[in-house]
Amino acid sequence: MQATICQTAANPSLFSAESFVGLIFLVTIGLIFAGALIATTSKRLVRCIAGLALCFTGVAGVYYFLLSPFIAMMQMLIYVGAVSILIAFAIMMATPEEDDIPGNQITRFAGPLGFALASLIFAALSLLGLKTEWQVFPKTGAGDMQAMGTALLTTHSMVFELISFVLLMAIIGALVLARRGRN
C-alpha cells in the first residue's frame, strides 16, 4: 500500500545539492513550529505578534517549496508586511496595563482543554492525511504566473470582482467602526 505520495523516491547522498535543499526545508519547518509556539503560548501580546510574523515567514518558505514563488511573495507582502503590522498597531493602541487576574472556574480549565482538543484534531488530521490513498491526476497546465494572470481575468474574473468589493466594504466598515465614539 502506498501511504504517501513522494515525487522522487531516490535518497540523495548527504553532500549533494538535494540534501542541502532538504536541510533548508527542515529549518523552515523549525521556523513555523517555533513561531506558532511563541504566537499561541507567550504571555505578552507583543511577543505573540513577533512569533506570528516568524511563523508566516516560515510558511512563505514552504510555499516556495510547493513550486509557487508568487504565492510566497504574496505571503510575505500581505501576512508578514500588512496583517502582522496591523495587529501590532492594535496591540499598541488597545492593550491595557498588564494585570494577572486569576481567571474564574471556566477560564482556568481553558488551557488544558484547548491542548487536549488541539492534539486530538492534530492526530486525526495527520492520520487522515497520511493514510488516505490520494488520487494523482496528470498535470494539464504550467501553473506559473502567466497562467495565474490569465485565469484571474478569465475563469475567476467574477470572484476577482467580488473580492475587490469585499475589500472595499472592509475599508469602509473599518473606518466607520473605528471613528464612532470619537468627537
Added chain:
Amino acid sequence: MYLLNLYNCLGTYLVLGAMLFAFGIYGLVSRRTIIGMLIASELILAGASMNFMAFNRFTAPDPTIGQMFTLFIMAIAAAEAAIAVSIVISVYRNYKSIDAEDIVDLHG
C-alpha cells in the same frame, strides 16, 4: 537520508497544515484577549492555505486552482484582520479592556 527528502512528499505538508490548524485551535480556546484570538485565527487560515497549496502541487490537474484559492484566502484574511482590529479598538474605547469576558452586556 529519508529526513532530507521530506520536501518531496505530500504527507509532510499535510502534517504541517494540521499542526498550524491545531496551534490555531489551541490559541483560540486558551486565549482570554480578543487580539490573542485574532492571532490564533490567522494561524487557522494559514493551515487551510497550506493544505490547498500541498494538493495543488501533488495531485491537482491544473496547478493554478490551488494558488488562486490561497490568494483569495489571503484577501479574505486581510479584510477580516482590518475589521477585527477596528472592532478591538472600538471595544477598547468603550470598555477599557480587551478581555473577552468583560464584553457581556447582552448577558442580562
